[in-house]
Amino acid sequence: AQKVTQAQTEISVVEKEDVTLDCVYETRDTTYYLFWYKQPPSGELVFLIRRNSFDEQNEISGRYSWNFQKSTSSFNFTITASQVVDSAVYFCALSEYPNSSASKIIFGSGTRLSIRP
Amino acid sequence: AAGVIQSPRHLIKEKRETATLKCYPIPRHDTVYWYQQGPGQDPQFLISFYEKMQSDKGSIPDRFSAQQFSDYHSELNMSSLELGDSALYFCASSPGLAGVGQDTQYFGPGTRLTVL
Numbered sequence: 751a752q753k754v755t756q757a758q759t760e761i762s763v764v765e766k767e768d769v770t771l772d773c774v775y776e777t778r779d780t781t782y783y784l785f786w787y788k789q790p791p792s793g794e795l796v797f798l799i800r801r802n803s804f805d806e807q808n809e810i811s812g813r814y815s816w817n818f819q820k821s822t823s824s825f826n827f828t829i830t831a832s833q834v835v836d837s838a839v840y841f842c843a844l845s846e847y848p849n850s851s852a853s854k855i856i857f858g859s860g861t862r863l864s865i866r867p
Numbered sequence: 868a869a870g871v872i873q874s875p876r877h878l879i880k881e882k883r884e885t886a887t888l889k890c891y892p893i894p895r896h897d898t899v900y901w902y903q904q905g906p907g908q909d910p911q912f913l914i915s916f917y918e919k920m921q922s923d924k925g926s927i928p929d930r931f932s933a934q935q936f937s938d939y940h941s942e943l944n945m946s947s948l949e950l951g952d953s954a955l956y957f958c959a960s961s962p963g964l965a966g967v968g969q970d971t972q973y974f975g976p977g978t979r980l981t982v983l
Contacts, residue, residue, distance in 0.1 A: 783971075793955060841909060845970055
């Protein structure tokens with residue numbers, strides 16, 4: 751069965767610190783997608799990134815970077831020089847690669863990140 | 868860029884009443900998903916539709932039903948509402964099998980349902 755574990759329930763750091771959100775996943779599929787979504791206090795779910803299971807290259811987008819390690823089934827997310835606007839709940843998620851139908855997303859329990867001024 | 872539209876954004880109902888939530892996917896997206904997020908919980912998959920056919924089903928109560936229409940919009944119908952149905956209901960859409968980035972689901976702003 752598929753499962754996503756975000757062991758960090760809450761993290762609080764001071765602005766400008768770097769912070770890493772951990773994500774460990776379980777799946778029997780050889781092909782799958784991994785995601786990170788951000789949910790700010792306003793409630794919407796904002797798509798951040800998607801990784802294909804065949805692509806283990808790390809990715810950087812501005813202050814955000816992602817480290818995908820298939821050997822440890824981890825897909826960690828780092829925010830560099832954090833800002834107050836980064837405060838949100840962050841969800842790591844997993845979906846199977848679709849064969850003939852739309853694939854649901856399995857979410858982790860989320861990490862609530864608070865950035866203090 | 869156009870996003871997923873959900874209506875209404877907020878809904879207050881009494882126990883045992885019915886509710887209908889609507890979702891308008893991003894243009895040219897033919898796949899729609901419904902998720903339920905209880906307070907302090909992660910979103911849980913309810914049901915999905917691809918090309919107007921039910922594609923996958925999750926933990927959706929029998930009191931709930933959904934469909935996707937010819938214009939690809941979808942409606943989630945909820946009957947005999949219970950207090951525990953109070954949650955944020957998200958709709959997401961993706962390009963489906965025909966599009967690049969087919970498995971990225973873009974979420975709407977959600978409908979917050981409160982059952983009193």
